[in-house]
Amino acid sequence: MSVWDQIHIKQRIEMTVSVMKQDYNFGSMIVRKNDNSVYFPMPGSQHSSAALKRGVPLNITIHADDCYISFVGEVSAIHPGNPPTVQVNRPVEDQLRASSKESSYGLKDKVPLTYRILRDPVTPISDIKKGETVSLSQSDAVIATIAKINPDSYVELTYMLPGDVQVSLVGKVTEVNEVKSGAQVSYETRVKYDIIRPGEQDKIVKYIFDKQRILRKKKMY
Numbered sequence: 287m288s289v290w291d292q293i294h295i296k297q298r299i300e301m302t303v304s305v306m307k308q309d310y311n312f313g314s315m316i317v318r319k320n321d322n323s324v325y326f327p328m329p330g331s332q333h334s335s336a337a338l339k340r341g342v343p344l345n346i347t348i349h350a351d352d353c354y355i356s357f358v359g360e361v362s363a364i365h366p367g368n369p370p371t372v373q374v375n376r377p378v379e380d381q382l383r384a385s386s387k388e389s390s391y392g393l394k395d396k397v398p399l400t401y402r403i404l405r406d407p408v409t410p411i412s413d414i415k416k417g418e419t420v421s422l423s424q425s426d427a428v429i430a431t432i433a434k435i436n437p438d439s440y441v442e443l444t445y446m447l448p449g450d451v452q453v454s455l456v457g458k459v460t461e462v463n464e465v466k467s468g469a470q471v472s473y474e475t476r477v478k479y480d481i482i483r484p485g486e487q488d489k490i491v492k493y494i495f496d497k498q499r500i501l502r503k504k505k506m507y
Contacts, residue, residue: 288379288382289355289379289382289383289384290321290376290379290382292350292351292352292353292355292384293316293319293324293348293350293355294316294319294350294351295316295317295318295319296315296316296317297315297316297348297349297350297351298313298314298315298316298348298349299313299314299315299316299324299326299346299347299348299349300312300313300346300347300348300349300495301313301338301344301345301346301347302344302345302495302499303337303338303342303343303344303345304343305336305337305342309499310331310333310334310337311492311495311496312329312331312334312337312338313329313488314326314327314328314329314372315327316348317371318371321376322375322376323362323373323374323375323376324348324373324374324376325365325371325372325373325374326371326372326374327369327370327371327372328364328369328370328371328372330369335370338361338364338372339361339364340361340362340363340364341360341361342360342361343358343359343360344358344359344360344361344374345358345499346358346359346374347495350384353384353385354384354385355382355383355384356382356383356385357377357381357382357383358377358381359374359375359377360374360375361373361374362374362375393421393422393423393494393497393498394420394421395419395421395422395494395497396418396419396420397418397419397422397445397446397447397493398416398417398418398445398446399416399417399418399419399429399443399444399445399446400414400415400416400417400443400444400446401414401415401416401417401429401431401435401441401442401443401444402414402415402441402442403435403439403440403441404439404440404441404442404456405440406440407440407456407480407481408456410442415431415432415433417429417430417431417432418430419445420474422445422490422493422494423490423494424487424490424491424494425478425479426457426460426476426477426478426479427443427457427476427477427479428474428475428476428477429443429474429475429477430465430472430473430474430475431472431473431475432472432473433473434462434464434473435459435462435473435475436459436462437459437460437461437462438458438459439458439459440456440457440458440459440480441456441457441458441459441477442454442455442456443455443456443457443477445490447489447493448493451489451493453486453489453490454486455479455480455481455482455483455486456479456480456481456482457477457478457479457480457481458477458478458480459475459476459477460476460477460478461475461476462474462475462476463475
């Protein structure tokens with residue numbers, strides 16, 4: 287089966303386009319798909335109609351059911367409407383890349399955070415404490431803390447992303463590792479997200495997507 291066969295309507299499509307040395311990120315939803323093309327409404331951003339023009343190259347990621355599908359394409363047509371519909375043609379098969387949802391957006395990165403331990407998904411039983419991520423993805427994270435958090439504990443995490451963007455969620459501890467540095471002991475704890483709103487998850491995906499793009503430009507990722 288072709289990777290293209292995993293693409294369907296109502297899947298999210300994200301794209302990055304460079305115009306005059308300025309990068310823009312847009313998102314939309316696939317409303318039509320056939321063997322040759324995908325179609326999606328022009329994103330609502332004020333910059334989209336100026337950036338998305340016929341022949342403009344795009345870095346595209348599609349959120350398929352079980353994986354992320356990415357490829358480099360271009361706008362092949364803009365169909366009139368309110369909003370207009372953007373058409374992107376199918377690339378050759380070897381340019382279609384599918385990657386697991388569990389790992390695609392994983393990123394080793396230090397993001398400051400606060401956390402508190404919960405008795406259940408809603409009841410706090412500790413004060414708010416500080417930590418940072420060791421790695422971050424849209425479905426889980428490894429966090430570094432001074433205090434130990436026991437396995438199977440619920441924790442409320444709040445990430446402090448750049449631009450005063452905060453992301454709050456509830457997760458469950460799946461693994462705890464002790465880290466020794468001389469006489470100092472800290473802990474790296476894997477937290478699987480249990481309760482997270484779609485809008486909050488989108489903030490994490492956008493942050494990782496932007497950070498990976500910057501690292502790729504620097505040839506560090």
